[in-house]
Amino acid sequence: xxxxxxxxxxxxxxxxxxxxxxxxxxxxxxxxxxxxxxxxxxxxxxxxxxxxxxxxxxxxxxxxxxxxxxxxxxxxxxxxxxxxxxxxxxxxxxxxxxxxxxxxxxxxxxxxxxxxxxxxxxxxxxxxxxxxxxxxxxxxxxxxxxxxxxxxxxxxxxxxxxxxxxxxxxxxxxxxxxxxxxxxxxxxxxxxxxxxxxxxxxxxxxxxxxxxxxxxxxxxxxxxxxxxxxxxxxxxxxxxxxxxxxxxxxxxxxxxxxxxxxxxxxxxxxxxxxxxxxxxxxxxxxxxxxxxxxxxxxxxxxxxxxxxxxxxxxxxxxxxxxxxxxxxxxxxxxxxxxxxxxxxxxxxxxxxxxxxxxxxxxxxxxxxxxxxxxxxxxxxxxxxxxxxxxxxxxxxxxxxxxxxxxxxxxxxxxxxxxxxxxxxxxxxxxxxxxxxx
Amino acid sequence: xxxxxxxxxxxxxxxxxxxxxxxxxxxxxxxxxxxxxxxxxxxxxxxxxxxxxxxxxxxxxxxxxxxxxxxxxxxxxxxxxxxxxxxxxxxxxxxxxxxxxxxxxxxxxxxxxxxxxxxxxxxxxxxxxxxxxxxxxxxxxxxxxxxxxxxxxxxxxxxxxxxxxxxxxxxxxxxxxxxxxxxxxxxxxxxxxxxxxxxxxxxxxxxxxxxxxxxxxxxxxxxxxxxxxxxxxxxxxxxxxxxxxxxxxxxxxxxxxxxxxxxxxxxxxxxxxxxxxxxxxxxxxxxxxxxxxxxxxxxxxxxxxxxxxxxxxxxxxxxxxxxxxxxxxxxxxxxxxxxxxxxxxxxxxxxxxxxxxxxxxxxxxxxxxxxxxxxxxxxxxxxxxxxxxxxxxxxxxxxxxxxxxxxxxxxxxxxxxxxxxxxxxxxxxxxxxxxxx
Numbered sequence: 001x002x003x004x005x006x007x008x009x010x011x012x013x014x015x016x017x018x019x020x021x022x023x024x025x026x027x028x029x030x031x032x033x034x035x036x037x038x039x040x041x042x043x044x045x046x047x048x049x050x051x052x053x054x055x056x057x058x059x060x061x062x063x064x065x066x067x068x069x070x071x072x073x074x075x076x077x078x079x080x081x082x083x084x085x086x087x088x089x090x091x092x093x094x095x096x097x098x099x100x101x102x103x104x105x106x107x108x109x110x111x112x113x114x115x116x117x118x119x120x121x122x123x124x125x126x127x128x129x130x131x132x133x134x135x136x137x138x139x140x141x142x143x144x145x146x147x148x149x150x151x152x153x154x155x156x157x158x159x160x161x162x163x164x165x166x167x168x169x170x171x172x173x174x175x176x177x178x179x180x181x182x183x184x185x186x187x188x189x190x191x192x193x194x195x196x197x198x199x200x201x202x203x204x205x206x207x208x209x210x211x212x213x214x215x216x217x218x219x220x221x222x223x224x225x226x227x228x229x230x231x232x233x234x235x236x237x238x239x240x241x242x243x244x245x246x247x248x249x250x251x252x253x254x255x256x257x258x259x260x261x262x263x264x265x266x267x268x269x270x271x272x273x274x275x276x277x278x279x280x281x282x283x284x285x286x287x288x289x290x291x292x293x294x295x296x297x298x299x300x301x302x303x304x305x306x307x308x309x310x311x312x313x314x315x316x317x318x319x320x321x322x323x324x325x326x327x328x329x330x331x332x333x334x335x336x337x338x339x340x341x342x343x344x345x346x347x348x349x350x351x352x353x354x355x356x357x358x359x360x361x362x363x364x365x366x367x368x369x370x371x372x373x374x375x376x377x378x379x380x381x382x383x384x385x386x387x388x389x390x391x392x393x394x395x396x397x398x399x400x401x402x403x404x405x406x407x408x409x410x411x412x413x414x415x416x417x418x419x420x421x422x423x424x425x426x427x428x429x430x431x432x433x434x435x436x437x
Numbered sequence: 438x439x440x441x442x443x444x445x446x447x448x449x450x451x452x453x454x455x456x457x458x459x460x461x462x463x464x465x466x467x468x469x470x471x472x473x474x475x476x477x478x479x480x481x482x483x484x485x486x487x488x489x490x491x492x493x494x495x496x497x498x499x500x501x502x503x504x505x506x507x508x509x510x511x512x513x514x515x516x517x518x519x520x521x522x523x524x525x526x527x528x529x530x531x532x533x534x535x536x537x538x539x540x541x542x543x544x545x546x547x548x549x550x551x552x553x554x555x556x557x558x559x560x561x562x563x564x565x566x567x568x569x570x571x572x573x574x575x576x577x578x579x580x581x582x583x584x585x586x587x588x589x590x591x592x593x594x595x596x597x598x599x600x601x602x603x604x605x606x607x608x609x610x611x612x613x614x615x616x617x618x619x620x621x622x623x624x625x626x627x628x629x630x631x632x633x634x635x636x637x638x639x640x641x642x643x644x645x646x647x648x649x650x651x652x653x654x655x656x657x658x659x660x661x662x663x664x665x666x667x668x669x670x671x672x673x674x675x676x677x678x679x680x681x682x683x684x685x686x687x688x689x690x691x692x693x694x695x696x697x698x699x700x701x702x703x704x705x706x707x708x709x710x711x712x713x714x715x716x717x718x719x720x721x722x723x724x725x726x727x728x729x730x731x732x733x734x735x736x737x738x739x740x741x742x743x744x745x746x747x748x749x750x751x752x753x754x755x756x757x758x759x760x761x762x763x764x765x766x767x768x769x770x771x772x773x774x775x776x777x778x779x780x781x782x783x784x785x786x787x788x789x790x791x792x793x794x795x796x797x798x799x800x801x802x803x804x805x806x807x808x809x810x811x812x813x814x815x816x817x818x819x820x821x822x823x824x825x826x827x828x829x830x831x832x833x834x835x836x837x838x839x840x841x842x843x844x845x846x847x848x849x850x851x852x853x854x855x856x857x858x859x860x861x862x863x864x865x866x867x868x869x870x871x872x873x874x
Contacts, residue, residue: 074843074852101854126854140866182812184860191856195863199870233856234812235797236805271812274758274798300754300794302811305823306832310790313747314754317737321711335815335823336833337840337849353747357737360672361711368673374739375619375671375708378772386742386772395743396773403774406511412775415511417538417566419628419670423621426632429577433636 004221005043006261009036017043021056026366035059039254040290042161042263044095044119047221049158055094055119057265057326058292062364063355065092066121066294066328067348070099071108073130075338078108084344085116091348092391093329097121097163099188101130109157119160121225124151125189125206139192140199147205148212155216161223163267164213166206166253167246168193168229176230176242183233186270190229210253214260223263225294226250231270235302238272239280251287258289265292265326268319272298277315281322294326295319299334308334309343309350316351320358327351352391381409381420441658442480443698446473454480458493463803472496476691477727479598479700481532481556484658486595492531492556494702494763495729499801500792502529503558503731503765504785507536508545510567512775515545521781522553528785529828530766534558534600536625538567546594556597558662561588562626562643576629577636584642585649592653598660600704601650603643603690604683605630605666613667613679620670623707627666647690651697660700662731663687668707672739675709676717688724695726702729702763705756709735714752718759731763732756736771745771746780746787753788757795764788789828818846818857 008015014029018036021043022029035041041058057064067088069081085096096116100108105127113120128150132142154162168190176184185191193204206213217224230246232238247266254264266288272280277298284293298315299308312330320327331347333339339347359367370389377385383400390396403412410418445452451466455473458480459466472478478495494501504525506518522533533553537545542564550557565587569579591599605627613621622628630641643650654661667683669675684703691701703725709717714735721730735752736745749767757764768784770776776784796804807826814822820837827833840849847855 072849072852073854074849075840101852129854138866140863182809183816183857186856188851188854188856188859191859192854195859195866198863198867234815235808236812274754274794275800301790301797302808302815303793303826304786304790304828306827306829306836307786307790310747310750310787311794314751314791314794317711317751318755333836333850335848335850336837337842339850340840349741349744350747353738353741353744354751356740357711357748357751360738363712371672371739372619375673378671378739379620389740390743391741392743399743399770400773403512403777405774411773412509412511413770413773414625415509415538417510417563417625417629419623419625420620422625422628422632426577426635429575429632430635 002219004218004261006036006258006263009033017045017054020054025056025061027060031060032056038290039258039264040292042223042265042292044160044223046155046158046160048156049160052117052119059290059325061325062366063320063324063358064094064326065348065351065355066095066097066326067093067344068097068099068328069112069344071102072338073102076102078103078111081108082111082115084339084341085112087341088344088348089116089118091345092352093118093348095119095121099123099126101126105130106153106157109159113158120158121161121163122154122159123163123189123227124154125165125192129192140196142196144205144209151213152216155220155222159222161225161265162217163189163225163227164206165189165193165227165229166204166210166213167226167249168197168204169207169249170197170203172230172242172245172249173197175245179241181237181240181242183237185229186233187227187229187231189227193229210256214257214262217262218260223265224257225265225267226253228267228269231268231296233271235271235273238269239276243269244283247283247287251289254288254291265294268293268295268324269298270296271302272300272315274300274314274318277318278322281319281324285323292325293323294328295324296328297330299330305335306332308332309347313350313354316354317357320355321361324358327355349392356391379420439656441655441698443473443695443700446470454482454491457491462493462498464497468497469493475727476695476701477729479660479702479729481597481660483592483595483597485593486597489554489556496727496762498762499803500757500761500795501531501763502785502788502792503532503534503763504530504781505534505536505765506549506781508539509775510539513539515540515548518545519548519552521776521778522549524778525781525785526553526555528782529789530555530785532556532558536560536563538563542567543590543594546596550595557595558598558600559591559596560600560626560664561591562602562629566629577633579633581642581646588650589653592657592659596659598662598702599654600626600662600664601643602626602630602664602666603641603647603650604663604686605634605641606644606686607634607640609667609679609682609686610634612682616678618674618677618679620674622666623670624664624666624668626664630666647693651694651699654699655697660702661694662702662704663690665704665706668705668733670708672708672710675706676713680706681720684720684724688726691725691728702731705730705732705761706735707733708739709737709752711737711751711755714755715759718756718761722760729762730760731765732761733765734767736767742772743769745769746784750787750791753791754794757792758798761795764792786829793828816857
């Protein structure tokens with residue numbers, strides 16, 4: 001196997017990439033190298049993809065956001081999906097996942113890389129299933145070699161991280177069926193894999209041939225993002241036997257890949273009541289040896305379709321505080337339809353809020369300083385500074401502009417009874433009164 | 438003093454009101470009476486206001502939402518504010534606070550009560566300050582009697598709960614000044630009171646004459662909502678000496694009012710980093726003897742103006758989980774301008790999401806059942822049941838309708854690769870294959 005950045009880190013080589021990540025994070029290159037060597041940090045960049053900046057994800061680093069885009073077989077508006085990718089990056093997403101299942105998938109992937117010059121993630125099983133559906137008329141007739149061909153295609157085309165549902169095994173599937181669940185599986189890749197396994201009466205090739213995957217990833221120094229096929233799809237299914245059993249498998253695979261010098265992230269739930277979020281992070285960190293944790297949401301209630309960016313921001317903030325490293329955005333369209341451009345923007349912003357709330361709760365110095373600057377700008381009624389420091393300057397400026405106050409220094413909410421103005425005025429009045437007497 | 442519902446509860450009388458609240462909450466009247474007697478539950482209804490249903494707030498009850506509306510002296514669109522009150526109640530707000538400071542305030546209050554047939558809260562100091570501004574040209578020249586006249590007017594007109602900043606004392610003010618703060622005071626009522634105190638070199642009449650307040654409240658069986666004038670207005674000011682010193686005072690006043698048979702809620706922060714939210718709830722519950730806790734947000738970051746309904750939902754969910762009983766909504770307009778009708782609707786929905794997330798985390802049976810029903814409806818791809826169970830059926834239905842999928846059973850996000858559909862189909866395919874062999 002070729003030398004990966006984990007091998008380099010273990011030899012104490014501080015590469016340009018490690019130095020670049022260290023600068024971005026305001027940390028030492030030694031810290032980054034140590035994190036890489038231990039598997040606590042990944043740098044997501046395929047070694048074929050030198051046109052993008054390397055991105056660090058993991059322990060001690062700022063929290064990162066991913067935005068999913070992609071065609072479905074129903075909705076094949078490629079230009080629309082590229083626009084979403086651009087909007088996501090503009091709004092502050094650090095990575096994009098192309099989850100397309102409809103159209104010329106390799107061509108779309110290439111276009112997404114151009115539109116979004118950030119690390120790209122994919123789920124190769126989708127393309128494998130789509131190809132098999134076209135070729136064999138059922139994705140269940142997909143062969144193992146066809147699957148690995150697609151994976152190699154993705155890596156050769158420069159994909160930086162691959163979501164692979166290696167933990168969907170017959171052993172876990174049986175356990176899920178025996179215990180019973182409200183929603184069974186809701187992971188698209190997980191459900192496709194399970195369906196393939198049931199039909200073929202065979203275990204998951206991504207599990208049985210995990211070494212093939214490790215070898216391919218090493219060749220491109222790509223990151224394996226171990227998907228959670230059994231992630232709960234209902235708050236009532238959270239933290240159950242199937243989820244935990246899969247997590248144990250993912251920890252075993254993570255350990256094995258790390259030994260081979262391959263970077264691993266682990267994906268996590270899903271639909272999780274608020275009181276279980278912290279435990280979920282702790283379990284992932286413990287069972288997967290502090291590998292970076294990539295969470296989808298978590299969504300803390302099932303009752304708010306149309307607002308899942310908010311339910312996801314609640315769960316994401318608490319997960320980030322507890323140690324999650326990478327938040328997959330959830331848009332207001334979740335559970336209802338393919339998101340549009342505005343949904344994408346709202347989803348990224350909600351995740352950024354969750355990330356910042358988590359960073360502040362963890363006491364991350366950069367975030368704390370930015371908070372103080374914002375608070376001071378508010379105290380000084382310095383509106384321009386407030387807009388500049390805001391997560392979304394455009395929206396902040398726009399909203400105030402819609403109803404400008406009579407007195408420029410305040411806002412139309414309290415007008416002349418603005419608490420800040422009242423205090424400033426009272427001090428002046430008191431001084432004037434004292435001067436008179 | 439006349440007999441209040443606390444006195445009745447202590448005698449073991451189970452009034453119609455207690456029975457009504459018990460039915461709403463699916464609890465026994467004895468539980469409600471015991472909560473009232475101990476001050477853990479309040480029933481917010483002025484005894485002059487028999488046209489609305491009584492509302493229980495406090496320990497063991499479902500979490501309630503308040504929406505603020507009101508004119509400012511800059512923006513005097515009374516019909517607009519009434520529309521906001523109507524929209525807030527339609528969206529699910531349990532109470533409305535009229536925080537008007539501009540226009541004919543008693544007339545506006547009367548109209549709000551008609552528009553929003555739910556318990557009404559006010560901050561009498563605003564009207565007192567507005568009257569003094571008109572009469573004396575400075576609110577600092579307000580007299581104690583004038584202030585209590587306004588309070589009596591509010592109660593006589595049927596106001597159900599009064600926010601009174603009784604804990605803004607010279608002792609706490611001095612402490613805040615000595616320690617220093619980024620934002621000083623951001624509570625409008627608190628800042629006005631402090632300015633009055635500084636100007637007049639006198640302590641707060643709502644503190645020094647607290648018994649006058651207690652007596653008036655008892656007469657109308659209204660609830661005192663002890664305001665937190667020193668609530669932090671910056672995440673960096675959270676949980677500081679001034680805030681805690683005021684909370685100690687509020688606990689003393691709560692104890693005294695409770696002894697006199699007067700219902701008390703206590704208001705809480707504000708801008709609080711996520712890691713301090715739980716501690717804030719614990720401190721309030723301990724220092725104020727488990728009086729109902731009414732929180733504003735908390736906002737877990739200062740960096741998201743334009744999205745403070747989301748920062749508030751994050752803090753509100755964690756506070757609700759930790760034991761907060763009553764959430765004051767925060768709208769996307771917070772810190773920027775007076776909210777419009779759409780902001781009000783979004784603010785209420787975000788708070789409802791926080792409340793449900795908190796209830797689920799606490800394991801409240803009604804919420805847990807509703808979650809399970811929703812998850813099952815999703816599993817069955819029963820869209821009508823999903824809309825019906827959704828916090829906001831209109832938005833859920835509307836969003837899916839914007840991009841209907843080719844296959845009616847799924848949504849356009851995953852189309853035919855819908856995880857639920859894939860599993861159902863795979864089971865059928867497997868059965869067909871088995872039947873053939």
